[in-house]
Amino acid sequence: MRLARIDTPDGPRPVVADGDVWAVVTDLFAQPLVRTGETHPVEGTRLLAPVEPRIVLGMAHNGAPGDREIPRQAFMKSARTVVGPGDPIEVDASLGTINGEGELVLVVGRRSRHLDDEQAAAHVLGWTIGNDVTNTEQDDEKATQVKNGDGYTPLGPWIETELPQALDLAMTMYRNGQQVAAARTSQLAWNPYEVFSYLTRYMTLDAGDVILTGSPATFFPIVAGDQCRCELEGIGSLDNPVVAAR
Numbered sequence: 270m271r272l273a274r275i276d277t278p279d280g281p282r283p284v285v286a287d288g289d290v291w292a293v294v295t296d297l298f299a300q301p302l303v304r305t306g307e308t309h310p311v312e313g314t315r316l317l318a319p320v321e322p323r324i325v326l327g328m329a330h331n332g333a334p335g336d337r338e339i340p341r342q343a344f345m346k347s348a349r350t351v352v353g354p355g356d357p358i359e360v361d362a363s364l365g366t367i368n369g370e371g372e373l374v375l376v377v378g379r380r381s382r383h384l385d386d387e388q389a390a391a392h393v394l395g396w397t398i399g400n401d402v403t404n405t406e407q408d409d410e411k412a413t414q415v416k417n418g419d420g421y422t423p424l425g426p427w428i429e430t431e432l433p434q435a436l437d438l439a440m441t442m443y444r445n446g447q448q449v450a451a452a453r454t455s456q457l458a459w460n461p462y463e464v465f466s467y468l469t470r471y472m473t474l475d476a477g478d479v480i481l482t483g484s485p486a487t488f489f490p491i492v493a494g495d496q497c498r499c500e501l502e503g504i505g506s507l508d509n510p511v512v513a514a515r
Contacts, residue, residue, distance in 0.1 A: 271427050272394075273286070275309060275314050276316075292307075318352060323478060324478040326345055330342055332486060357420050362492065369489055371507075375396060375465055376395050380473060395430035397429070404418070426505050429503060441499075444498075454485070454501075497509050
């Protein structure tokens with residue numbers, strides 16, 4: 270099932286894909302989904318970030334199997350960094366090299382605390398694509414200055430709730446139409462369920478919160494004027510322009 274948020278003349282709407290239309294629902298997290306009867310065509314409708322998280326988490330040191338030997342470390346990003354497909358990533362060239370990082374994103378489906386790895390799977394609403402934009406030349410062990418620029422967390426284009434191969438998906442990154450990186454989610458040191466359960470040891474996560482699960486060599490430098498595309502097998506592609514910070 271494909272879930273999304275769309276822009277309409279009457280404001281944002283949560284929707285589920287139904288053939289060539291988006292069917293509006295009362296709540297993306299309701300089980301079962303309740304349709305309102307309102308529909309919008311898929312063609313020509315602008316997609317928004319598929320969720321509005323209160324908490325955005327990322328997993329550091331999770332790019333290769335050998336990272337399991339490093340103590341696990343997570344970081345938080347401001348929810349204000351979240352943007353949707355087609356929205357700009359704003360970069361300040363004075364900060365040095367800035368990277369895009371294509372990642373598989375786990376969307377939490379319900380309140381979650383003290384989960385084990387098996388329980389974690391039942392608390393996942395679904396999966397989307399994220400671009401964890403990062404300033405690479407600053408000394409910032411808390412990842413506050415390097416991860417929180419405007420537009421630094423594009424999410425989208427939608428949520429796929431049924432993705433049985435999530436632990437081994439092809440990931441391909443493009444800049445201005447040219448491939449710049451490729452990997453698989455199976456290269457992550459800690460798989461997404463292990464990351465999720467680990468984080469619930471320290472905090473409560475709830476419906477709509479998101480976890481950027483890690484970058485297995487899917488990073489690439491970006492500058493104003495670039496166009497980023499992050500593709501993940503089974504989900505689709507997330508496209509965002511890069512512009513100079515205002």
